[in-house]
Amino acid sequence: MDWGSILNNTLAGLLTPTILAFALATLGLAMHFGFAGLLNFGIAGFMAVGAYGYAISVLTFGLPWWAGMIMGVAASVVFALIMGIPTLRLRGDYLAIVTIAAAEILRLLFLTTAFEPVTGSADGLFGYNNSGGFADANPFPPGDYGWGPWTYNEQTLWMLVFGLTVLAVATLLLWALMRSPWGRVVKGIREDEDAVRALGKNVFAYKMQALIIGGIFGALGGIVLATSTNVSPGVYVTSLTFFLWTALLLGGAATIFGPVLGSIIFWVLQAFLTNILPALAESGILPVSGIQAATLRYVLVGIGLMLIVIYRPQGIFGDKREMTFVK
């Protein structure tokens, strides 16, 4: 086994545009579930809205890249409103059902050939970063940057700097919101919305605001992902939602840095497993084929999620006294 390359690939996985994108979406989930108690199982849908909103604005409507990104965020606000108005008055579990359905409807709409000229159907969208787009706005001169496994060309560096900036701003924003009286009301709603209502707070408005803010974080995640890869409907599937949930619960649902660090740990672990499982299979230690070994990591993810929820429901960074699942 080539331990050198396995280690190198794993370490390189520590900082990629993809991880930054997933961390942003997990942060959105933390706003929804960790702080506001909204069971959103459609976070992949919010990511898709952001990514497609950005790509379609640039490709179909010819907007500059930054305006396209703003459109992506605006689209996620509309998506949150459409989903929230009928469902936020209902109990939490109904929101879970509606969000999972809404995200699937959205993905199938992007996938269908009916809108192929706009959405690209199964091929997805590409080329929106080129020629006068995001890639041209790169302030870094061509060359290699960084060190060891973290060596990047100017393009990747630009994606990383952009992604890190967005993530830092989003994290700061979430922190500022949750330490404020606004955050107190939102956390109160998570605990018991009738009690908060009885104290004269407009619970519906707060839940809607929380849904929109978390949705914007999700959309920004989709946009950051779209800067580094094509926009493809195969990415925004329900399993992505569950990966984000695993990352969230791993880090700690009701924490600020938990979602970010949980995402990093989760996807670095994924990178490690992706590299080591086929290598183990090849060297005959695992009695399965290389392809089977690659899918084995999803089995391990599932087991991991179960173990976290059962034995450490507050996550790695959560308050020991605070157990989101124990009520």
Added chain:
Amino acid sequence: MSSNSESQKSTGLHIGVAAPGVKKVDPILVIDSVKKSFGGLTAVDVEHLEIPRGAITALIGPNGAGKTTLFNLLTGFDNPDTGAWSFEGKQLAGISSFKVAKMGQVRTFQLTKALSLLTVLENMKLGAKNQTGEKLLNSLFPFLWRKQDNELEVKAMELLRRFKLDAKKDDFAASLSGGQRKLLEMARALMTDPVLVMLDEPMAGVNPALTQSLLEHVLNLKKEGMTVLFVEHDMHMVRHIADWVIVMAEGKVVAEGAPDTVMKEQAVIDAYLGAHQDTDLGVVTGRIKVISEEGK
């Protein structure tokens, strides 16, 4: 009439004979033909009811009499089939619960609703109204709300000291005992500077040692100029602190009066202590009506 030896009792609250729906000198809450049915069951059917201002009014009656449902209707947590009611002259029918609370009519719940994973102090601060920092955009700029928040903390600590919860201020509300949660819920309601405090069974599940201090807290509310309306099964508490008693059965108000007159009647005691729970409630309620009218 309704003169009471206890000095703190408010008297002379009503005009005319104390019968169901009697006019009050200064009503804070006026209810007119409020009706609510669940399927075939009429849970609440109140023709006319006035709650006197600045007094402690007890709402009593056997289980299923519609007391909590009436509470829910009055606070906007449930919608009646028909009816209208006004709080300080403002119509409340169709107004959502949070707006009702904003007007100064604050309630607590029969099953205590402490916000478990918030600290005791956060629970308290959440109660305060008109917080600048609770608006989304303002919340990002601490200089806009920091001062108000600090003032609220002082006020919250003062209340917590009164309710002997100050030592627990940094604990999660989940770690409090049942009785302490009742205290916290009442203290939290006071953070809203209410005009009318509606307590749904404040004594349920509270141990006798704590009962005494809870009673004093309720009496203090009146001293501070608030109006109290509470649902209670504890006969002693009602007799001890209530200035006015409203008896409900089968969704209707069947008797009203000062505690010493209404509660002396064996029929009333039977009605809500449950001596006649196995017999037809109609018989019981009929007797209450007759006797309370005779007593005048």
